[in-house]
């Protein structure tokens with residue numbers, strides 16, 4: 001029988017539900033952090049998750065479960081450089097032919113560790129704060145072409161205060177050959193938590209009252225995932241709290257099995273049908 005447009009759509013939908021394994025995942029090396037950014041969920045993480053590091057063996061188990069992987073992004077509810085094993089993890093990733101990316105607050109970048117950081121991470125993104133310019137200068141003195149090679153960028157979160165100084169930051173960094181990107185401020189807090197309304201107002205102010213919903217147009221369930229330092233697999237960096245959602249533990253179950261599990265498929269189905277689920281409601285704001 002010749003395929004009809006409906007049956008073609010059905011097959012496409014099925015294909016998406018069983019999405020191919022991702023080429024990139026975001027891994028949280030630690031929940032330790034030396035800053036308390038007002039827009040970050042870090043201060044709200046439960047005591048059971050505070051001060052934890054991912055172990056090297058757990059990291060290897062994650063990589064073992066994703067044969068399609070091409071890039072590992074080190075980021076999460078903590079500063080990745082606070083994990084003493086993070087550079088060893090990069091070496092392991094490189095030995096497997098993977099690229100590594102660091103998203104850092106820059107606080108722990110020093111002349112002593114600059115060489116190791118430049119050597120260990122293929123891409124470095126410094127999230128703007130008071131330590132950014134010194135950290136950029138230290139890394140550039142180790143490898144002057146980092147910015148022009150596209151390996152080092154600075155991201156500025158679009159809070160109302162940051163947006164006021166953004167042009168100055170951008171021109172300062174441009175003189176050093178480093179690109180500075182503006183990251184849209186999003187409301188990471190779940191609805192009902194005390195900080196949600198406060199951040200909601202900040203997001204509305206920064207966006208001029210226009211906030212785009214992401215639900216239904218989101219690539220995360222089909223192409224990437226977030227893995228906490230305890231190995232819990234959540235759908236994205238907007239939902240990093242495993243007590244809210246976890247598809248499984250990648251230390252205990254191979255990632256490929258979690259990715260193909262019924263809860264993950266059903267989550268993708270929700271996206272394809274634009275049907276709301278409790279997890280994505282509120283992303284990024286409404």
Ligand code: SF4
Pocket residue numbers: 033034035036037040041042076077078079105
């Ligand atoms: S540096 Fe990063 S993890 Fe730490 S509080 Fe700020 S945004 Fe959160």
Ligand code: SF4
Pocket residue numbers: 214215216218219220221235236237238239279280281283284
């Ligand atoms: S919460 Fe849902 S819609 Fe938002 S980024 Fe995550 S998967 Fe996408």
